[in-house]
Each structure stands twice: as structure tokens, then as C-alpha cells.
Amino acid sequence: MTRLSITKAYKMYVGGAFVRSESGRYFQVSANDKSATGADPETVNIPLGSRKDARDAVLAAKNAFDGWSARTAFNRGQILYRLAEMLESRRDELTASLQRAGLSAKDAEAEVGASVDRAIFYAGFCDKLTALLSSYNPVPGPHFDFSVPDPMGVIAVVAPAKPALLGLVSTILPIIAAGNTVVAIASKDDPRTAVLFCECLATSDLPGGVINVLTGDAKEIAPHLAKHREVAGIDAWTEDAELRAKLEAEGSDSVKRVTTHGTPVDLKWYDAADPQVGQGLGFLERFLETKTIWHPVGV
Amino acid sequence: MDSANPFHASTGTAVPANATNGTSHGASVASGTSPGKPALDFGAAWEYAPAPEARDHVKIDPRYELFIGGKWQAPASGSYFPTINPSDESQLSEVAEANEADVDKAVKAARHAYEKTWSKMPGAERAKYIFRIARAMQEKARELAIVETLDGGKPIKESRDVDVPLASAHFFYHAGWADKLHYAFQGRKARPLGVAGQIIPWNFPLLMAAWKIAPALACGNTVVLKPAETTPLTALLLAKICQEAELPDGVVNIVTGAGKTGAALAGHGDVDKVAFTGSTGVGKRIQRAIAGSKKRLTLELGxxxxxxxxxxxxxxxxxxxxxxxxxxxxxxxxxxxxxxxxxxxxxxxxxxxxxxxxxxxxxxxxxxxxxxxxxxxxxxxxxxxxxxxxxxxxxxxxxxxxxxxxxxxxxxxxxxxxxxxxxxxxxxxxxxxxxxxxxxxxxxxxxxxxxxxxxxxxxxxxxxxxxxxxxxxxxxxxxxxxxxxNTFNKLDPSSPFGGYKESGFGREGGRQGLASYVELDG
The missing domain is CATH 3.40.309.10 (Aldehyde Dehydrogenase; Chain A, domain 2)
Structure with a gap:
């Protein structure tokens, strides 16, 4: 007699815990590649995140900010490296999940590999970015004047629909590498892989609340994040021009740093031959303030 | 005791009041102010003879047109508004009010200059023009300071010792960046953004013009600047300096007017970058107005x-x-x-x-x-x-x-x-x-x-x-x-300035400030 498998309940990741939507709503995602369903049934139920879920996630991210931004840059790098280890050890699972969402085995494998490499890239960046973005400013008078990058706080991310895993990894890791915390809305096309990614986060020593991932409809949730006063910035990757404009407009009420990006289908997120594709200092500095300090000099 | 000594900046007024009163500090201070004389009482010795800065060699034109494409042009609006001296309410001059058509003309001039000359010019040549402006400002420092004080009401010792020297220093500082941008963003390519629409406030009229124009030009952009309606004069004198420095036509354009002119500039379809310094309320309105437009924005607010x-x-x-x-x-x-x-x-x-x-x-x-x-x-x-x-x-x-x-x-x-x-x-x-x-x-x-x-x-x-x-x-x-x-209100062109939260975003000054006027890859 064959054994009946246990199916997994897919949940959002908020404050270090896996939660359902407070709204009780869900949407269904089916497997495109039925041979790769694994333990999953053909169709799974995914929480359809609500405004309240977004607010809870912002609160978790806000509460995590002081602790995370006060950690040493080296420690943040260690945790990101640990995340890369967790991703590497679950490569097969992540690859199968991307296949379930319709990728070929080859493409899925390449995307998972690139995602692990991206985590490594930012793991090694945590304690370098300050040197690259700081300055000593030669002002007149008895002052030691210098400028340093400083994290902004809670940043909301609308992750690109595709690539579901690499897009999420590429957008949120640079934001937390610099000491911010994140509320991300995962790709609605493939939320399963995002949840799997969160399971890697949960086992990588990352403090709860540093990364919060909601599933559902960005069009519904993101405008609430744009209006939320505790959210310092938004990074939105979406083809929906109307949503981009809406986030920019709603963000103005609290002078939010809003960056939006169309995501043309040919947008490249990884190129082994070109280290400037899909990553870099530009991703890091987008959500950093510059703090200038004039310190007295004298005897 | 100490009270006999008029030079003693005594704590005596407050301390006994506190001791007898024994309540919260608010109450003690209130009672401490009423009795007795101020600790520093020089009597008639405090009177200074007037020491006014002479203004007879400064000539303010009775009327100023718009500065577009290197020429002084009458406004399509046909209307002018007075600018007054806030210390005695006398009229100093009248300036043109730019409407949408005027703003459009200025943006077209800036676009033309951007494409035909400024973005193609080697950085070292751009630098020399900007150095020329800095030098001319030093030469005209006295005139600029007097007009700044007349038009805005600030003490001459501030316009003379802070506003004008710092404004000139901003041009001098940024001139040197024009041919060194590849060092500023190592490993990344920096491209200019195009035409910058810049809107500035009335508190530091010339200094804010310098903060806006100098980095924009150094990075290869052209600008249309709108000064505040109560303090347009020094920006117009700066336009004259640009002319005398033989800056190519259209690289700097000055359109005077009030909020409507500013809105027309920020909302113009061919402006690539909007830079605004002013109140948080207006900053929010600008941010909302340009949503969905792909314009780059920096805000320096309250x-x-x-x-x-x-x-x-x-x-x-x-x-x-x-x-x-x-x-x-x-x-x-x-x-x-x-x-x-x-x-x-x-x-x-x-x-x-x-x-x-x-x-x-x-x-x-x-x-x-x-x-x-x-x-x-x-x-x-x-x-x-x-x-x-x-x-x-x-x-x-x-x-x-x-x-x-x-x-x-x-x-x-x-x-x-x-x-x-x-x-x-x-x-x-x-x-x-x-x-x-x-x-x-x-x-x-x-x-x-x-x-x-x-x-x-x-x-x-x-x-x-x-x-x-x-x-x-x-x-x-x-x-x-x-x-x-242990200091306050210190500013320097080499030191990045700008806010967190609702005080705006983007920096002005320093290497970091250049990022507001370039597009970077990677």
C-alpha cells in the first residue's frame, strides 16, 4: 500500500512566524508541471494578504529595525552567508518549486543557482558599503566633518512577478544588507517558491521581522504600504504602470522614497559574465540616507 | 554680591527665584523674569552709531525680463509684479511673471542647449565656465550682498559673510567636479539627466540658486530655475553673470513668478529632473503631481x-x-x-x-x-x-x-x-x-x-x-x-546636506550631492 503524503499549508512570513491572512481569504495556485508537484497536490491554497496583514507586517518590521540596524555589519554578512547555505542545501526543493510554476528544469536550476550567488554577493557587501559611500569632508574651521550611509527604516518591496525567486532575492537582500527591514509582496504568479524561500530565512539566524513576506495581490496591498507613515520607502517592480503611478502619488503624503521600475520581459537579472547585471551598489544605496556629522576639534 | 557687577552674566535672577518658588522650572522662570534688571545693563553705552552699508553704487533696474536662451525676453504673459524691500515696503523693481508659454520656451531653450552644446562639451570645458561664474560672483560680492539684503531683509553681515561667499564657493567647488565624475562613481558610468527644473525659496535666494545650478551644470545638465516671488533679484543678477561669463545660451534660464510658474515648470513634460527647496506642504504636492512621469526628484523641505x-x-x-x-x-x-x-x-x-x-x-x-x-x-x-x-x-x-x-x-x-x-x-x-x-x-x-x-x-x-x-x-x-x-547652522559645499523623513530626500553638496544630477548604471 502506498503511503499517503502530508501536504504543506503555505503561509505568509511575518515577524518570524508563518501566518495565514487575518482576512481568512486565499487564492489557488496550480502546478503547471504536474510531474514536479512533489508532495503538493495539484492545486494549493495561498493566503490572500489584506490591508491588516500589511499593517501587522510593518509593525513587525518596525520593531525589528533597531536591533537589526544596530548589529555589526560583519554579523549581518554572516547571517546572509548562512542564508546562502540554507538556499544551497534546499536547491532541489527550490528548483522543483520553480518547475511547478512552469520553468524548465534547466531554467529553474539556473535561477536557483543565481539566487544563491546573489545572497553570497550581498553577504560580502554588508561590511564594505560603508567604506564606499562614506566621506571625510574638508570643511573650514575646527570641525571633523564626515558623512556616512544610514539605513532608512522599513522599506516595502513589490517583488517582480518574474523571476519569482531571483527577483525577490535581488530586491530584498540589498535592502536588509544595509540595515533596513523589509515588507515584501511576493510574486502572485509563483508565491509557493517565495514561501519556500521564507522557510530558508527562518533557519538562517535572521531575526524575526527583518524580512516579512506577504502573498496576494500587490495592486490591493501595496497602496496601503505606500500610505503607511511607518514605511520609509517603496521599491516597486511591476509592469502595471497604473500601480506604479499610484504608489508614487500615495507615497507623497509622507515624502516617501519611492522607486518604481517597469519590468520588461527581457529584463536581465543575472549574467555570470557581467557582475553589474541585477546587483550592485545602486541597489544598496537606494534606501540609504546620508548622515553628515560635524564633530568639534580642540583641546 | 555679584549683582553689583554689570558684566556678570548672572544666574542670580533665576536661582533665587527657583529656591523660593520651589515649583516646576516653568513657574520659576516666569517669576524669575519679572523682578529686577537684566544682568547686562549698559544703559546708554549700548547705543551704537548707525553703520549702514552704502548702496549708492548698486544699480537695480526698474524692470527685469525673463532670462531665456541667453537673452532677456519679455514675458508672453505680458504681466509684471513688484518686488519690495521688506524692511520699509518700498518697491525695488518689477519682474516678469512667466506663464506656461514662457516656461515652455525656457525648457525648449534648455533642451536645445543640452543637446547641442552642454552635454557634448568635455567636462574640463564645462568646468571652466563654472569657475568663471564663481570668480565673477567674488568680484561682484558687495553688490550681490547689498541686493540680497535689500530684496530679502536679511542683515548685511549675513549676506556679506555667509550667503554670497558660500554661493560663490559652491560654484567653485562643483566646477572642479565636472571633469572628475568618473572618479566620483568608481566602476559606474555617470550620465547627465537632461533638463533640470529647479524651484528655490526666499530665505537664501542666491545661495539656493548656487546649490541648485552648480551641481546640475557640473554633471552636464542644463537648467530652468524659478526663484521665489519675493526675492527674485539676485538670481537675475546671477543670470547677468552667466551672460558675462559667456555661458552658452540656454544652459541657465531664469523664469520669475509665483506658485503657478513653479507648477508649470515641475509639470512640464520635457523636464527630466525636478529639484525643489521649500516647504514640506508644497514638496508633497510636487511629489504627487509628478507621480507616474518618470521625472527624477529631489526635495529639500522643512x-x-x-x-x-x-x-x-x-x-x-x-x-x-x-x-x-x-x-x-x-x-x-x-x-x-x-x-x-x-x-x-x-x-x-x-x-x-x-x-x-x-x-x-x-x-x-x-x-x-x-x-x-x-x-x-x-x-x-x-x-x-x-x-x-x-x-x-x-x-x-x-x-x-x-x-x-x-x-x-x-x-x-x-x-x-x-x-x-x-x-x-x-x-x-x-x-x-x-x-x-x-x-x-x-x-x-x-x-x-x-x-x-x-x-x-x-x-x-x-x-x-x-x-x-x-x-x-x-x-x-x-x-x-x-x-x-558644539556648533550649529554650519554649511560647506564639500559637506552633504539634506534630510531624513519629511524633510525631503537627496543631498546637496559633497560627492554624495552629485548623485542627484546623474544617472548611474549598476
């Missing part, structure tokens, strides 16, 4: 900075810093230290010293070289200051204003502070943009940080203490873009 004085600070130095922090330029400063957070144990002593110092401040003719407090920039601003001060009085807060005589003509407000202010008071939350200080107290460094950060703004902060480590500790925790240790 502030409600905390000036934090610890008990171990050199108190007399701190008094000067607090005075400079809030009364410099009549408090028309976005980074003004408008909230004094004073450690409770030295509150009474410090307030007494502030009162003594305030009594010595000289309010009057902005062209007089001894004047500390000039005219309020406009009637509108004066009304706003009065309204907020009235709200403080209605809340029952203790007000102290310097006992100066206000001239009968023009717009004036005496340097003022309130004690016993709560964090919830309007005068502790809203930007007054005038010579009005709100005094609050704290007991521990943590409480100081908590109160300092309890605002929607985050432009600047000051920390006064004798302990260097404490300045760093505070600086790490304060959520503000510029933090001054």
Missing part, C-alpha cells in the same frame, strides 16, 4: 531641529550656538534649531543666560552692519509667525521676547522664545520659520534622543556637551541628515 544642550556643555558657548541656531536669518532657515532641548538641571541657568543675550540683540535696518535681526521676508510670513506665536500664548506657554523697538514700516518680529513647551504644542511640532524658539527639557540622553526624533522632520540637530564620545553616541541615534556637535 525642519524642526532639536538643539540639545547637556549640563556638561560649555554653557556660554552653547548660548551663542542656540542664538545662532534659531535667530540667524530671522529664523528663516529650514535647518534652524527651533526646539531647544535643555537638560533639566541647567534649565533655569540657561534660560536666564538666553534672556540676557536676547536683550543685547540689535533689530533694525538690515543694511546696518551692526544689525543682528533683520526684517521678516514678507507680510505673509509675518502673519504665519504671529499666528503660531498666538497659538503658543493660547496654550498658556511662557513667552519671552527681546525688548526691541520695532520700526514702524516693514515686517518685523522680535526674537522670542517659549518655556515650558510640551511636545504636543503646535510650536513644538510645526515649522514656524521665524525667530521663535520652543524650549523643552530632558533628564537622560535617551530621553533627549526620544524627544529630538519625535517629529515628522529630520533635517538637522545640534548636540552640546563637553564629552566627545557623547556627541558620537547622540549622532548615531539622531534621525537627521546633518548633526552639529
Amino acid at each position: 525642519g524642526k531641529a532639536a538643539n540639545i544642550v547637556f549640563a556638561d556643555a560649555p554653557l556660554d558657548q552653547a548660548v551663542e550656538g542656540v542664538i545662532n541656531g534659531i535667530y540667524f536669518n530671522q529664523g528663516h532657515v529650514c535647518c534652524a534649531g527651533s526646539r531647544l532641548l535643555i537638560e533639566e538641571s541647567v534649565h533655569d541657568v540657561f534660560v536666564a543666560k538666553l534672556k540676557d543675550r536676547l536683550r543685547t540683540m540689535r533689530l533694525g535696518d538690515p543694511l546696518d552692519k551692526n544689525t543682528d535681526i533683520g526684517a521678516i521676508n514678507s507680510r505673509m510670513q509675518l502673519d504665519r509667525i504671529k499666528e503660531l506665536v498666538a497659538s503658543g500664548e493660547e496654550e498658556g506657554l511662557d513667552r519671552f521676547s527681546a525688548p526691541c523697538e520695532l520700526p514702524s514700516k516693514g515686517f518685523w518680529f522680535p526674537p522670542t522664545f517659549f518655556t515650558g513647551v510640551a511636545q504636543t504644542s503646535r510650536i513644538a511640532r510645526e515649522e514656524i520659520f521665524g525667530p521663535v524658539l520652543s524650549i523643552l527639557t530632558f533628564r537622560t540622553p535617551d530621553e533627549a534622543v526620544e524627544k529630538a526624533n519625535n517629529t515628522m522632520y529630520g533635517l538637522s540637530a545640534g548636540v552640546w556637551t563637553d564629552k566627545g564620545a557623547k556627541i558620537f553616541w547622540m549622532a548615531q541615534k539622531l534621525r537627521a541628515g546633518v548633526i552639529w556637535g
Whole structure:
């Protein structure tokens, strides 16, 4: 007699815990590649995140900010490296999940590999970015004047629909590498892989609340994040021009740093031959303030 | 005792009052002010002879046109508006009011100059033009300072020693960047953005023009600048300097006007970058208006900075810093230290010293070289200051204003502070943009940080203490873009300036400031 498998309940990741939507709503995602369903049934139920879920996630991210931004840059790098280890050890699972969402085995494998490499890239960046973005400013008078990058706080991310895993990894890791915390809305096309990614986060020593991932409809949730006063910035990757404009407009009420990006289908997120594709200092500095300090000099 | 010595900046007025009164500091200060004479009483020896800066060699044209495409052009609108001297309400000149058609013409001129000459010119050549502007400003420094003071009401000693030298320094500093941008962003390519639409305020008219134009030109952009409607003159003199420096036509265009002109500029479809300095309210409206347009935006908005004085600070130095922090330029400063957070144990002593110092401040003719407090920039601003001060009085807060005589003509407000202010008071939350200080107290460094950060703004902060480590500790925790240790309101072109939170985004000055005017890959 064959054994009946246990199916997994897919949940959002908020404050270090896996939660359902407070709204009780869900949407269904089916497997495109039925041979790769694994333990999953053909169709799974995914929480359809609500405004309240977004607010809870912002609160978790806000509460995590002081602790995370006060950690040493080296420690943040260690945790990101640990995340890369967790991703590497679950490569097969992540690859199968991307296949379930319709990728070929080859493409899925390449995307998972690139995602692990991206985590490594930012793991090694945590304690370098300050040197690259700081300055000593030669002002007149008895002052030691210098400028340093400083994290902004809670940043909301609308992750690109595709690539579901690499897009999420590429957008949120640079934001937390610099000491911010994140509320991300995962790709609605493939939320399963995002949840799997969160399971890697949960086992990588990352403090709860540093990364919060909601599933559902960005069009519904993101405008609430744009209006939320505790959210310092938004990074939105979406083809929906109307949503981009809406986030920019709603963000103005609290002078939010809003960056939006169309995501043309040919947008490249990884190129082994070109280290400037899909990553870099530009991703890091987008959500950093510059703090200038004039310190007295004298005897 | 000490009271016999008129030079002793005594704590005697406050301390006995506190001892006998024994209630909260608010009450003790209130009672401490009423009895006795000020500690510094020089009597008639305080009178200075007038020392006005001569203005006879400065010629202001009766009328100014728009500066578009290198030429002075009459506005399509056909209308002009007066610009007045706020210290006596006399008309200085009238300037053209640019409407949408004029703005469109200016943007087209800027686009043409961008494509035909400026973006193609080697950085080293751009640099030389910008150096020329810096030099010409030094040559005309006296004229620029006088016109700045006439048009805006600020004391001549400030326009002469701060506004004009710093404005020139900004051009000089940024000129040198024009051929070194590849070093500024190592490993990444920096491209200019195109046409920048820049809207500036009336508190530092020439300095703000320099902050906006210099980095934009250095990075290869062309600009259309709209000065504030109450202070257009020095920007127009700067246009003349651009002409004399033979800057290619259309690289810098100046369109004068009020809010409608600014809205037309920010909303123009062929503007690639909008840079705005001004109130948070208008900044939010601009951000909303350009949503969905792909325009790049930087905002330098309001502030409600905390000036934090610890008990171990050199108190007399701190008094000067607090005075400079809030009364410099009549408090028309976005980074003004408008909230004094004073450690409770030295509150009474410090307030007494502030009162003594305030009594010595000289309010009057902005062209007089001894004047500390000039005219309020406009009637509108004066009304706003009065309204907020009235709200403080209605809340029952203790007000102290310097006992100066206000001239009968023009717009004036005496340097003022309130004690016993709560964090919830309007005068502790809203930007007054005038010579009005709100005094609050704290007991521990943590409480100081908590109160300092309890605002929607985050432009600047000051920390006064004798302990260097404490300045760093505070600086790490304060959520503000510029933090001054044992000093305040210091600015330099090499030092990035800009805010956190609702004080805006983007930096001006320093290597970091260049990022506001380039597109980077990677």
C-alpha cells in the first residue's frame, strides 16, 4: 500500500512566524508541471494578504529595525552567508518549486543557482558599503566633518512577478544588507517558491521581522504600504504602470522614497559574465540616507 | 554680591527665584523674569552709531525680463509684479511673471542647449565656465550682498559673510567636479539627466540658486530655475553673470513668478529632473503631481531641529550656538534649531543666560552692519509667525521676547522664545520659520534622543556637551541628515546636506550631492 503524503499549508512570513491572512481569504495556485508537484497536490491554497496583514507586517518590521540596524555589519554578512547555505542545501526543493510554476528544469536550476550567488554577493557587501559611500569632508574651521550611509527604516518591496525567486532575492537582500527591514509582496504568479524561500530565512539566524513576506495581490496591498507613515520607502517592480503611478502619488503624503521600475520581459537579472547585471551598489544605496556629522576639534 | 557687577552674566535672577518658588522650572522662570534688571545693563553705552552699508553704487533696474536662451525676453504673459524691500515696503523693481508659454520656451531653450552644446562639451570645458561664474560672483560680492539684503531683509553681515561667499564657493567647488565624475562613481558610468527644473525659496535666494545650478551644470545638465516671488533679484543678477561669463545660451534660464510658474515648470513634460527647496506642504504636492512621469526628484523641505544642550556643555558657548541656531536669518532657515532641548538641571541657568543675550540683540535696518535681526521676508510670513506665536500664548506657554523697538514700516518680529513647551504644542511640532524658539527639557540622553526624533522632520540637530564620545553616541541615534556637535547652522559645499523623513530626500553638496544630477548604471 502506498503511503499517503502530508501536504504543506503555505503561509505568509511575518515577524518570524508563518501566518495565514487575518482576512481568512486565499487564492489557488496550480502546478503547471504536474510531474514536479512533489508532495503538493495539484492545486494549493495561498493566503490572500489584506490591508491588516500589511499593517501587522510593518509593525513587525518596525520593531525589528533597531536591533537589526544596530548589529555589526560583519554579523549581518554572516547571517546572509548562512542564508546562502540554507538556499544551497534546499536547491532541489527550490528548483522543483520553480518547475511547478512552469520553468524548465534547466531554467529553474539556473535561477536557483543565481539566487544563491546573489545572497553570497550581498553577504560580502554588508561590511564594505560603508567604506564606499562614506566621506571625510574638508570643511573650514575646527570641525571633523564626515558623512556616512544610514539605513532608512522599513522599506516595502513589490517583488517582480518574474523571476519569482531571483527577483525577490535581488530586491530584498540589498535592502536588509544595509540595515533596513523589509515588507515584501511576493510574486502572485509563483508565491509557493517565495514561501519556500521564507522557510530558508527562518533557519538562517535572521531575526524575526527583518524580512516579512506577504502573498496576494500587490495592486490591493501595496497602496496601503505606500500610505503607511511607518514605511520609509517603496521599491516597486511591476509592469502595471497604473500601480506604479499610484504608489508614487500615495507615497507623497509622507515624502516617501519611492522607486518604481517597469519590468520588461527581457529584463536581465543575472549574467555570470557581467557582475553589474541585477546587483550592485545602486541597489544598496537606494534606501540609504546620508548622515553628515560635524564633530568639534580642540583641546 | 555679584549683582553689583554689570558684566556678570548672572544666574542670580533665576536661582533665587527657583529656591523660593520651589515649583516646576516653568513657574520659576516666569517669576524669575519679572523682578529686577537684566544682568547686562549698559544703559546708554549700548547705543551704537548707525553703520549702514552704502548702496549708492548698486544699480537695480526698474524692470527685469525673463532670462531665456541667453537673452532677456519679455514675458508672453505680458504681466509684471513688484518686488519690495521688506524692511520699509518700498518697491525695488518689477519682474516678469512667466506663464506656461514662457516656461515652455525656457525648457525648449534648455533642451536645445543640452543637446547641442552642454552635454557634448568635455567636462574640463564645462568646468571652466563654472569657475568663471564663481570668480565673477567674488568680484561682484558687495553688490550681490547689498541686493540680497535689500530684496530679502536679511542683515548685511549675513549676506556679506555667509550667503554670497558660500554661493560663490559652491560654484567653485562643483566646477572642479565636472571633469572628475568618473572618479566620483568608481566602476559606474555617470550620465547627465537632461533638463533640470529647479524651484528655490526666499530665505537664501542666491545661495539656493548656487546649490541648485552648480551641481546640475557640473554633471552636464542644463537648467530652468524659478526663484521665489519675493526675492527674485539676485538670481537675475546671477543670470547677468552667466551672460558675462559667456555661458552658452540656454544652459541657465531664469523664469520669475509665483506658485503657478513653479507648477508649470515641475509639470512640464520635457523636464527630466525636478529639484525643489521649500516647504514640506508644497514638496508633497510636487511629489504627487509628478507621480507616474518618470521625472527624477529631489526635495529639500522643512525642519524642526532639536538643539540639545547637556549640563556638561560649555554653557556660554552653547548660548551663542542656540542664538545662532534659531535667530540667524530671522529664523528663516529650514535647518534652524527651533526646539531647544535643555537638560533639566541647567534649565533655569540657561534660560536666564538666553534672556540676557536676547536683550543685547540689535533689530533694525538690515543694511546696518551692526544689525543682528533683520526684517521678516514678507507680510505673509509675518502673519504665519504671529499666528503660531498666538497659538503658543493660547496654550498658556511662557513667552519671552527681546525688548526691541520695532520700526514702524516693514515686517518685523522680535526674537522670542517659549518655556515650558510640551511636545504636543503646535510650536513644538510645526515649522514656524521665524525667530521663535520652543524650549523643552530632558533628564537622560535617551530621553533627549526620544524627544529630538519625535517629529515628522529630520533635517538637522545640534548636540552640546563637553564629552566627545557623547556627541558620537547622540549622532548615531539622531534621525537627521546633518548633526552639529558644539556648533550649529554650519554649511560647506564639500559637506552633504539634506534630510531624513519629511524633510525631503537627496543631498546637496559633497560627492554624495552629485548623485542627484546623474544617472548611474549598476
